[in-house]
Amino acid sequence: MVFRADLHIHTVLSPCGDLSMSPEAIIETALARNLQIIGITDHNSTLQAPLIAQIAAEKGLAVYCGAEITTREETHCLSYMPDIDSLGRLQDYIESHLLRIPNNIDKFGYQLVVDRDENIVLEYPWLLISAIDQGIDQVAAFVHSLGGLFIPAHVTRPMYSLVSQLGFIPPDLNADALELSKHTSNIAFANGLGRKNKLPVIRSSDAHFVVDIGQNFSEFEMESPSFDEFKMVLKAIGGRRIVS
Amino acid sequence: MTVKELVDALNLTVVSGASGLNKEVAGGYVSDLLSDVMGNCDAGRIWITLQTHKNVMAIASLKDLSAVILVKDLKPEPDMALQSEEEEIPVLSSSLQTFELAGKIYDLLK
Ligand SMILES: [Zn+2]
Ligand SMILES: [Zn+2]
Numbered sequence: 374m375v376f377r378a379d380l381h382i383h384t385v386l387s388p389c390g391d392l393s394m395s396p397e398a399i400i401e402t403a404l405a406r407n408l409q410i411i412g413i414t415d416h417n418s419t420l421q422a423p424l425i426a427q428i429a430a431e432k433g434l435a436v437y438c439g440a441e442i443t444t445r446e447e448t449h450c451l452s453y454m455p456d457i458d459s460l461g462r463l464q465d466y467i468e469s470h471l472l473r474i475p476n477n478i479d480k481f482g483y484q485l486v487v488d489r490d491e492n493i494v495l496e497y498p499w500l501l502i503s504a505i506d507q508g509i510d511q512v513a514a515f516v517h518s519l520g521g522l523f524i525p526a527h528v529t530r531p532m533y534s535l536v537s538q539l540g541f542i543p544p545d546l547n548a549d550a551l552e553l554s555k556h557t558s559n560i561a562f563a564n565g566l567g568r569k570n571k572l573p574v575i576r577s578s579d580a581h582f583v584v585d586i587g588q589n590f591s592e593f594e595m596e597s598p599s600f601d602e603f604k605m606v607l608k609a610i611g612g613r614r615i616v617s
Numbered sequence: 618m619t620v621k622e623l624v625d626a627l628n629l630t631v632v633s634g635a636s637g638l639n640k641e642v643a644g645g646y647v648s649d650l651l652s653d654v655m656g657n658c659d660a661g662r663i664w665i666t667l668q669t670h671k672n673v674m675a676i677a678s679l680k681d682l683s684a685v686i687l688v689k690d691l692k693p694e695p696d697m698a699l700q701s702e703e704e705e706i707p708v709l710s711s712s713l714q715t716f717e718l719a720g721k722i723y724d725l726l727k
Contacts, residue, residue, distance in 0.1 A: 445669075508669070508670060508694060509670065536652055537651075538652070538668075539652075539668075539670055539672040540652050541651075541655075541672065541675075543670070543671065543672055
C-alpha cells in the first residue's frame with residue numbers, strides 16, 4: 374500500500390509556529406489533505422507531540438513523534454523516536470544541552486504546550502530556536518542509541534542546513550535519509566546529493582502555518598504506517614520504498 | 618608573515634598540524650558558514666571560526682588555506698584534529714573572541 378506522509382510539522386510550541394497550529398487543527402488539516410502519516414517536529418522540543426499522536430490515533434492518522442534539533446553547528450536535524458519512553462529520553466537529552474536563553478515573546482513568539490481543549494498547560498521558558506551544545510555526530514549517535522531515526526532537514530536551504538553550515542554533506546555522516554522541504558528550489562540538485570551520499574531523500578512541508586500542511590509530502594510503499602515499517606522503507610527492505 | 622610568526626605574535630595555542638607552521642599567511646577570512654568559505658575565501662588565508670567539525674579541514678585543504686584559528690579557546694573535534702595533522706594545515710586556538718582576534722591579525726598583516 375502507498376501511504377502519504379508529511380513528516381515535518383511545527384506546532385504552537387515552536388516560537389515561529391502559528392498560534393493556530395493546535396493539535397486539533399493539525400490533525401483535521403492533515404486528514405483533509407489525504408495524509409496518512411504526519412511527523413511532529415518542534416524546534417528542540419518533543420513536548421507537544423504525544424498528545425497529537427494520541428488524538429490522531431483515534432482518527433486513524435499515524436504520527437511519528439520527534440523534534441527538529443539545532444546542533445552545535447546550527448544545522449537543523451529531524452529526530453524521530455520509536456516510542457513514548459525514548460521520546461522522553463530525547464527530551465531530557467535536549468533539555469540538558471539546550472542553551473538557557475529566556476524566550477522573548479515579543480521578538481520570537483509564544484512557546485506553548487496545550488491540551489486537547491487548547492488550554493495552555495505549559496509556557497516553555499527557554500528559547501527553543503537556539504542551538505544545543507552537541508555536535509551533529511553526537512546527536513545522530515544519541516538518536517540511534519534509542520532506536521530513533523536521524524534525518525537532516527531542508528538540506529539545501531541557504532540557512533540552518535547541512536550544506537550551508539558544513540559546506541557539504543560529511544561522507545561518513547550517520548543519517549538515515551536527507552529531507553527536502555518547501556524551501557528547496559533545486560530538487561534535481563538535492564536528489565543528486567542523496568544519490569552521491571547513498572541516502573534516501575524524503576520531502577515534507579516544514580509547516581509553521583495550517584495552510585502549509587501537506588503542501589510538500591512523500592509517498593511510501595509499506596505494509597502499514599508504523600514506525601518500524603518506515604525504518605524498512607528507508608532501507609528499501611522487502612519491496613518497501615519511497616515512491617515520491 | 619608565516620603562521621609560526623603569527624602564533625608567536627598573538628600567543629596562540631598550536632592544537633594540531635604543527636608541521637604546517639611555516640606556511641605563508643596571505644590574509645585572513647572570518648566566517649562560520651562553511652558554504653561561504655568554500656565559495657569566497659582565497660588561497661593562503663588564515664580562517665577564523667568557531668566551527669569545530671571535521672568538514673572545516675576538508676574545506677581548508679580544498680581552498681589551500683594556511684591555518685584555521687578557533688576562537689574563545691574552542692578545541693577541534695578529534696577527527697578534525699586528525700585531519701589537520703594529515704593535511705599539514707595547523708589548527709590554532711585563541712582565548713579571544715572573533716572581533717578582537719580579527720582586529721589584531723588585521724593590524725599585523727596590513
Ligand atoms: Zn528548520
Ligand atoms: Zn522546521
